[in-house]
Amino acid sequence: MNGLEAGACMGLDPAGGRAAKTVFIDPGHGGLDPGVVGMAGGRQVLEKDVTLAVATRLASLLRADGYRVVLSRTADSSVAKLSTSDSVAGAMTGSAVHRDLVARTLCANAAAASVLVSIHFDAFDDPSVGGTETFYDPVRPFAADNKRLANDLQAAVVVALGTSDRGVWTDEQLSAPTLTAAGGQYGHLIELGPAAAGWVDSPSQMPGALIEPMFLTNSAEARVASQPAGQQKVAVALRAGLQKFFSGA
Ligand SMILES: [Zn+2]
Numbered sequence: 001m002n003g004l005e006a007g008a009c010m011g012l013d014p015a016g017g018r019a020a021k022t023v024f025i026d027p028g029h030g031g032l033d034p035g036v037v038g039m040a041g042g043r044q045v046l047e048k049d050v051t052l053a054v055a056t057r058l059a060s061l062l063r064a065d066g067y068r069v070v071l072s073r074t075a076d077s078s079v080a081k082l083s084t085s086d087s088v089a090g091a092m093t094g095s096a097v098h099r100d101l102v103a104r105t106l107c108a109n110a111a112a113a114s115v116l117v118s119i120h121f122d123a124f125d126d127p128s129v130g131g132t133e134t135f136y137d138p139v140r141p142f143a144a145d146n147k148r149l150a151n152d153l154q155a156a157v158v159v160a161l162g163t164s165d166r167g168v169w170t171d172e173q174l175s176a177p178t179l180t181a182a183g184g185q186y187g188h189l190i191e192l193g194p195a196a197a198g199w200v201d202s203p204s205q206m207p208g209a210l211i212e213p214m215f216l217t218n219s220a221e222a223r224v225a226s227q228p229a230g231q232q233k234v235a236v237a238l239r240a241g242l243q244k245f246f247s248g249a
Contacts, residue, residue: 004079012059025117025119026117027048028047029047032082033091033097038219041223057234057235062239082096105203115245122214130214132161133168134153134211135150135173136171136210137171139193149241155244156238157241161213161224
């Protein structure tokens with residue numbers, strides 16, 4: 001694929017033997033886009049760092065299980081290559097964020113992945129709020145699989161982390177992350193949603209879900225999310241959720 005940052009859209013072969021399936025893992029944000037900024041033990045916890053750490057760990061687990069993995073990014077960068085006009089005062093413009101999300105979607109399609117898992121962490125004004133939630137798109141032809149994937153990932157993470165179960169939601173129920181007027185009108189997550197001319201010309205072609213395992217605005221959860229042991233726990237849980245999904249149970 002053209003127009004990508006170094007280390008973006010990287011395919012990783014399974015540890016041994018031939019791959020049965022390809023899993024696309026998308027660590028949210030990156031580069032100029034830190035995502036949520038939380039605090040733990042007096043230090044900042046950036047969503048972009050935590051998503052990459054969890055995604056990298058999940059990739060290792062899945063490769064050991066015989067899956068091929070494609071990561072949307074493997075470094076602290078965007079996926080789409082940015083130019084100077086793509087940022088204002090050090091922050092990505094709305095159109096750059098849009099292009100970055102489209103690039104992630106195109107990468108998943110180019111990988112012919114069986115499944116798309118986007119990893120994010122949550123935020124809320126009230127720091128006492130915590131827990132796990134997962135989003136899927138309900139209007140795709142494979143919406144039933146989207147929902148099953150979302151349920152499997154959500155259940156696995158809630159069990160493993162002991163977080164409060166905030167439930168599984170459709171991406172139409174997302175209120176906050178409308179990047180622009182066009183994004184608000186679209187009413188879906190770019191990586192999960194249907195085609196919309198000029199906005200999402202090539203929608204993702206496989207079941208997908210976006211999971212937010214914890215809130216980085218909750219200091220207890222931010223502490224877990226910032227530590228290698230906590231990141232490994234999330235990765236192991238996501239692997240269990242994927243195993244359940246692939247088993248079709
Ligand atoms: Zn995010």
